[in-house]
Amino acid sequence: MKIAVCVSHVPDTASKIYIGSDGKSIDQTGLTYVVNPYDEFAIEEALKTKEKFGGETVAISLGTDANKETLRKALAMGIDNAVLLKDDKYRDSLSVAKALADEIKAQGAELVFFGKQSVDFDNSVVGQLTAELLGYNCVSVVVSFSLDGNKITCEREIEGGKEFIETSLPAVITAQKGLNEPRYASLKGIMAAKKKVIIEKPALQSENFVEVIAMKRPPTKQAGRIIGTDVSAVPELVKILHEEAKVI
Template sequence: MKILVPVKRVIDYNVKPRVKADGTGVDLSNVKMSMNPFDEIAVEEALRIKEAGKADEVIVVSVGPAKAQETLRTALAMGADRAVLVETDAEVEPLAVAKILKSLVETETPGLVILGKQAIDDDSNQTGQMLAALLGRPQGTFASKVAVEGDKVVVTREVDGGLETVSLAIPAIVTTDLRLNEPRYASLPNIMKAKKKPLDVKSPADCGVDIAPRLKTLKVVEPAVRSAGIKVADVDALVAKLKEMGVA
């Protein structure tokens, strides 16, 4: 069984994003970029399934600029077998990404597609669900535990009311949550080996997908600055202050 893992190049989670002066978007110049943390968890889970003897190959794919090859090489250094970059400098919306992934799934025929539940740049949380709908495959989202059992994959999901366990017929789509695993670090020898692993470059046109945007961003602004809190001496003073503010 093959496992396909999409990964996205995003601003590193330790970096505070800056809005462009003209308000047209987020400033990416001279900013550290890295693999989306949820996708890193997806790569780790795919590797664990392979190491358990339940999969033969892990393929990582990214949709983005040429520099996304660095992100793919990181996944290869973690242990993935090969990579595919669908290269474009345009901003690609979740539906277009899902259509590109559908094309790759039809070519590669993986038993599982494991994605991060969302990307930390746009927080859309849409691509996995859209891909499952386009392919007509069962899906298990927000996974905190994944177990391949024969021709099924059992997924424990994090939901508002606690945990839910679903059994999905393979082929299936799984999206990962934070508590699924702790991703490994790539060792120096594996980083060197990753440079020799195959990385195929395609274009959206090769996948037969029109990536023209359906949405238009009108303006991007910084969040409002939070005002400082107020200290009170005791509970009576707190209740009085709340009444004064019209809260209580």
């Protein structure tokens, strides 16, 4: 069985983000990039599935040479092979999905893992779009996964509860925190990853349907107001909440 895992190269969530001079992109100065946190759960589940059922794993990433750092991390964790789809232009989610679907089809992967979202754009749709383009079944926000032959059983998070789903291969699974505990790369794995060749291919080109018009920082929070220190302030507080804040 061929198992693919799609990984994003994203700014570290601890980084201070500034808007670039064009007003619609991120200033790259001093930014540290890492493997998308949700994709680590996807990598781990791909590895666990291979360890249980055998087969071959491949990590796929779309971007520039900088993405090789994230692919090396996947290789160090235990992924067998890595493919970099090279492109340095802005892409919307559908354009990303088309390029990934094209490579997944070429790889002949029956089972594909994604993180539920990337922490840079937070659109949460690339996995689902890729599944639709491939004609694969799809289960998103998965916190429990099992495979028995061709049958897949998943537990996923929904608003106010959990949902249990059965489907079959071929399938795309998007991983949520709680699905597993991602392993640390061993020294042996890190050294082996340095020797592995990352296959580079030009990414499939397609039209963007979404354009970033502008980026803006959230407005600065206004200073708080102290209405009073005892119950006598309650009527004034209620009046302000009703007339100014308009929340009651």
